[in-house]
Amino acid sequence: MLAGVLTSVAAGICLLLVVLMLVFLLWYTWPAIRYNGLSILNDITWNIGNQYGTGSSVHNGVAAEPGAEFGGLVFLVGTLLSALLAMVFAVPLALGVALTIVYRLPERLRLPVNALIELMAGIPSVVYGLWGTIVLVPWVGNRVAPFVTHHFGFIPFLGGDAGSGNGLFAAAIVLAIMVMPIMVATVRDVLLAQPKSIFEASMALGSTSWQAVTHAVLPSVRTGIVGAILVAFGRALGETMAVLMVAGNAINILPHNIFSPINTIAAVVVSQLESAVSDASGVAQRSLAELALVLFVISLTVNTVARVAIRGQDRSH
Amino acid sequence: MRKFTAVALAAVFALGSFAAARAATPILETGSSLLYPLMNLWVASYQAKNHTVQITTQSTGSGTGISQAIAGVAQIGASDAYMGDPQMRGHRMLNIPLAISAQQINYNIPGLNNVHLHLSGPVLAGIYMGRIKYWNDPQIKALNRPYAGRLPHRTIIPIHRTDGSGDTFIFSQYLSFTTPMWSHGPGYGTSISWPSVSTAVGANGNPGMVQACKATPYSIAYIGVSFINETNKAGLGYGLLKNRAGRFVAPTASTIGSAAAAMYPKTPRDERISLVFAPGANSYPIINYEYAIVNPHQKNAETREALVKFLSWVLDHNGGQEMHFLNAVHFLPLPASIAKLSREQVAQIH
Numbered sequence: 124m125l126a127g128v129l130t131s132v133a134a135g136i137c138l139l140l141v142v143l144m145l146v147f148l149l150w151y152t153w154p155a156i157r158y159n160g161l162s163i164l165n166d167i168t169w170n171i172g173n174q175y176g177t178g179s180s181v182h183n184g185v186a187a188e189p190g191a192e193f194g195g196l197v198f199l200v201g202t203l204l205s206a207l208l209a210m211v212f213a214v215p216l217a218l219g220v221a222l223t224i225v226y227r228l229p230e231r232l233r234l235p236v237n238a239l240i241e242l243m244a245g246i247p248s249v250v251y252g253l254w255g256t257i258v259l260v261p262w263v264g265n266r267v268a269p270f271v272t273h274h275f276g277f278i279p280f281l282g283g284d285a286g287s288g289n290g291l292f293a294a295a296i297v298l299a300i301m302v303m304p305i306m307v308a309t310v311r312d313v314l315l316a317q318p319k320s321i322f323e324a325s326m327a328l329g330s331t332s333w334q335a336v337t338h339a340v341l342p343s344v345r346t347g348i349v350g351a352i353l354v355a356f357g358r359a360l361g362e363t364m365a366v367l368m369v370a371g372n373a374i375n376i377l378p379h380n381i382f383s384p385i386n387t388i389a390a391v392v393v394s395q396l397e398s399a400v401s402d403a404s405g406v407a408q409r410s411l412a413e414l415a416l417v418l419f420v421i422s423l424t425v426n427t428v429a430r431v432a433i434r435g436q437d438r439s440h
Numbered sequence: 441m442r443k444f445t446a447v448a449l450a451a452v453f454a455l456g457s458f459a460a461a462r463a464a465t466p467i468l469e470t471g472s473s474l475l476y477p478l479m480n481l482w483v484a485s486y487q488a489k490n491h492t493v494q495i496t497t498q499s500t501g502s503g504t505g506i507s508q509a510i511a512g513v514a515q516i517g518a519s520d521a522y523m524g525d526p527q528m529r530g531h532r533m534l535n536i537p538l539a540i541s542a543q544q545i546n547y548n549i550p551g552l553n554n555v556h557l558h559l560s561g562p563v564l565a566g567i568y569m570g571r572i573k574y575w576n577d578p579q580i581k582a583l584n585r586p587y588a589g590r591l592p593h594r595t596i597i598p599i600h601r602t603d604g605s606g607d608t609f610i611f612s613q614y615l616s617f618t619t620p621m622w623s624h625g626p627g628y629g630t631s632i633s634w635p636s637v638s639t640a641v642g643a644n645g646n647p648g649m650v651q652a653c654k655a656t657p658y659s660i661a662y663i664g665v666s667f668i669n670e671t672n673k674a675g676l677g678y679g680l681l682k683n684r685a686g687r688f689v690a691p692t693a694s695t696i697g698s699a700a701a702a703m704y705p706k707t708p709r710d711e712r713i714s715l716v717f718a719p720g721a722n723s724y725p726i727i728n729y730e731y732a733i734v735n736p737h738q739k740n741a742e743t744r745e746a747l748v749k750f751l752s753w754v755l756d757h758n759g760g761q762e763m764h765f766l767n768a769v770h771f772l773p774l775p776a777s778i779a780k781l782s783r784e785q786v787a788q789i790h
Contacts (some may be wrong), residue, residue: 163731168633169633170632170633173627175628175629176627190633256655261655264656274757284595284638286595333696345698373640374640375634375636376637376638383638394644395631396502397602398602398630401506401630403529403530
């Protein structure tokens with residue numbers, strides 16, 4: 124009884140926090156929402172305006188510095204593309220690792236491997252970022268990008284400038300490595316919740332283990348896996364520090380291939396806050412908060428869908 | 441996150457030192473990464489003789505320096521840029537020059553880093569606008585006849601600052617004052633709307649610029665002279681810049697000094713003026729005053745007294761203006777006439 128009350132209170136507090144956060148963001152960003160209109164979603168140019176000019180730009184009754192424009196499309200595209208590409212790298216790997224843990228790994232190795240995965244999840248993102256800057260980015264810039272653009276340049280999105288190594292590709296690799304542990308852990312739990320008899324029955328019917336997995340196990344846990352991918356996707360969308368360090372901090376330009384410098388919403392909020400505080404009108408700061416609001420809504424949606432999917436999976440047994 | 445960590449660390453250190461010297465008045469200096477190395481030399485030397493004040497320094501960027509000085513979090517906001525009129529209308533702050541600095545244009549062209557390429561405002565603007573894409577572009581070749589054959593057909597990677605930065609301010613002023621297309625386009629400021637260049641990369645702070653330029657072959661960057669030791673260690677090349685008289689000059693004490701000398705008489709009483717693209721045959725085109733942004737109203741007498749005393753020492757030719765401090769970071773001291781204007785501003789702190 125008491126436990127029931129306590130948990131409902133705790134749940135209520137969590138919900139209240141989310142609502143309060145939304146209300147605060149809406150209240151704080153309201154002038155920016157009015158100033159920017161739809162351009163926060165579909166305009167490429169981010170310009171805090173001329174701090175040394177005269178006069179001001181006025182939209183919908185809100186005044187900002189002359190020439191100020193707060194287009195978030197570059198950051199929105201960078202956020203989605205880097206997270207999606209990270210999924211392309213991470214999903215097959217994570218599925219393989221999770222299946223191996225559940226069906227192939229001897230019992231005595233499971234504990235250390237699981238511990239290792241938890242450990243990976245616990246490494247601070249700045250460490251991944253540092254590795255990305257020092258090892259990954261020069262490797263991509265000097266080897267991978269020139270090779271790929273030269274030999275596979277005829278494929279759309281692979282041709283053109285090889286760039287410096289900082290960019291979408293490096294960001295996606297770092298993100299993929301970072302979300303791997305959470306994806307492996309979720310898929311593993313989904314698989315473990317599945318009766319082992321499905322796999323065994325399929326094997327008994329003469330399937331190879333590959334056939335048992337692809338024809339019997341995976342179809343039965345499809346929703347759960349989609350949920351696991353979405354949880355990881357949600358994490359990738361909001362990752363900040365590591366992306367900031369390897370993405371190239373692109374501004375005012377959309378990526379034209381997978382090696383182009385990009386920027387994500389989370390990274391731009393950090394990197395542009397410093398500039399935004401020098402905007403006397405304050406609209407730049409509020410526009411950054413508006414970007415954060417956009418990210419918040421996207422993450423909330425992705426996570427909700429993911430939870431529903433995973434719960435749906437659990438219910439089906 | 442990084443900023444939060446910095447603040448948290450500062451708080452921990454402040455607490456620690458507070459326990460050590462209970463009576464010391466705390467002064468927080470934060471801002472420009474260009475002024476940071478010099479500020480550390482000044483503070484170490486000053487603190488050795490003055491135990492009643494505890495000065496903490498931080499390298500956060502000029503934008504943060506200005507905003508934290510306005511917010512009253514920091515007593516001294518270090519900035520390479522003076523505040524613009526719109527900001528001054530909201531908050532009347534003192535913009536007090538402490539020293540004269542300059543900026544170099546660095547590049548990382550394997551095989552050519554020991555050569556000082558000739559660069560002009562329009563060529564740099566062309567590079568940062570994406571109109572000049574390769575190192576062997578005819579416009580770069582035209583300025584560098586002796587090395588024309590050695591300039592590689594490699595994509596130029598322009599690196600710019602992502603944080604609000606006085607270095608961006610003076611660099612974009614050089615481009616604005618020399619290139620109409622730039623002044624009508626991105627213009628100048630501590631943070632500007634960079635043109636779309638597919639290979640452009642952003643970096644954070646002067647240390648970040650050095651790191652990015654070093655790590656990225658065929659890149660170009662603008663970096664404050666107080667980082668000359670770091671850029672030399674990184675093996676980067678630096679350019680000779682075209683000045684108003686049409687000559688190509690290196691950032692040396694003599695060229696920075698002659699540019700500054702041309703601008704002293706023009707400096708107004710509130711000392712908010714650009715020194716970029718100064719006249720004179722021997723003048724280096726990208727120099728600036730390094731400012732302390734200070735609120736003229738200080739909350740308590742102790743802080744005010746400690747602040748005035750420290751700033752007066754910095755502006756004294758037997759104190760912070762001694763050559764050994766400035767030589768260490770390749771800055772120049774203020775001449776007597778400007779130091780006097782700065783002292784008059786310090787006198788307004790109440």
